[in-house]
Amino acid sequence: MSTIASSNPPSTIPAYLTTTSIGKKVLMAVSGVIAFGFVCGHMLGNLQVFIGQDQMNHYAETLQNLGPMLWVIRLFLAAAFITHIWLGILLKLQNNAARPVGYKNETTQKASLASRTMIWTGLIILTFVAYHLLHYTARLTNPEYASLLDGQGRFDVYSMVIHGFSDWIISAVYIVGVGLLAYHLSHGVASMFQSLGLNSPAWQVRLNRIAWFFTILLFVGYASIPTAVLTGCLTLPGGGY
Amino acid sequence: MNLTLHVWRQKNAHDKGRMEVYQARDISEHMSFLEMLDVVNEQLVEQGIDPIHFDHDCREGICGTCSLVINGAPHGHQKATTTCQLHMRHFSDGDHIYIEPFRAKAFPVIKDLVVDRSAFDRIMQAGGFVSVNTGGIPDANAIPIPKYFAEKAMDAAACIGCGACVAACKNASAMLFVGAKVSQFAHLPQGQVERERRVRAMVAQMDAEGFGNCTNQYECEAVCPKEISVEVIAKMNREYLRAATKKS
């Protein structure tokens, strides 16, 4: 029937990580953990907007003053992100190829909707991240932000955020974007432990709860900022937006 | 009871295949699913139609030869049950039942509902064994094994290698099967000598056969007739990472 498939077991650590299904899943999980860590830290940073203009702009300035270190961090995150996306797409294509003929009558026993849509939530997150970088980091979509300065002559991140989210379309894009990110993590956070071998029947239940805890926490944390601007809870230093 | 069967028919590996509809009449609720198919096949033979081909052997739920995806679930929707042990009392008069082969690139259809699962044999040949080259049978109690490890190994060894995990997996991944086989040895003293080599070779062979990658959705665990837990996959992942850090 089928021909004997010859295999080539890995022998070096890079080969262990890149040539087999488990190795690729490990890289997927590690890059996912890094992205997840960033997403949590970034949320805590952003929430300082609620403390006020001075705190927010001071925080942003501190990050800018990291100088070359900032670029080291950015490149590290970019490498993790690219690994994650590259392997995510590759594994998905391999998985589709592993079942060329599907079932006429397919049922799902316990796979969550989030787990079955990881590639799609992932790709939408990717587009969202690209827009977000153009919008607030490179400020190419709204070049007028670049001239915002606060009383101390610092770049006025605080006002930029309020101007940005005063447009309800932009706010809606952000809320949907972070919503899908949180949803991606409702499977991702539990899944990464299993991929790294850190799971047991008792922990499986806990991991699912932990994943949903972070899903809700991240969504509420991130979405609170555009919501606060739209509802008038966060205003420009002189009031209004 | 009377049933309407929608059955996958495929002449050979190269045929495109299609669903055919057959009536199953006067089926007793005491029959097993395979006995029901035997009755239908007798009727088909009388009508001059090629009988439906399907795999079976022990019909006791221990050999892992029977297969079939019944109404979208490998071995049917009954929990912890092989197709040969699935009784018709779980169906009702007038039901439509969809019967399809296990679907995976690594399990090509040979004929109708029979698929070639020799990929599993080749994975076992790659590392699913303990080498004992000579000597008599050792005394069973000569090597003390803590109860905890003995139980973990026995839980994993309950796998009958039927392939339902692959059939159920959204990615046609064989990780529950390979995880069970890796775990059953990794927990025991006898499995230590070839421990790293085993996981390396079995994972590489699994990939070479064209199985998909696990995405931790646990469909496999839900359908496994022996209720193998996905903890064996976590164990295999640990074994694999452990092997990566050792010279062998």
Ligand code: HEM
């Ligand atoms: C900040 C953004 C992101 C975070 C925090 C994140 C996080 C995660 C985590 C933790 C996992 C679980 C890893 C595992 O299963 O072991 C995961 C899986 C995955 N991610 Fe992402 N991800 C992000 C962006 C993306 C993007 C842009 C894509 C686009 C391709 C993507 C596609 C996937 C896919 C396909 C999986 C595998 C799903 C599975 O194995 O079930 N992710 N992600």
Ligand code: FES
């Ligand atoms: S025929 Fe042996 S397990 Fe079903």
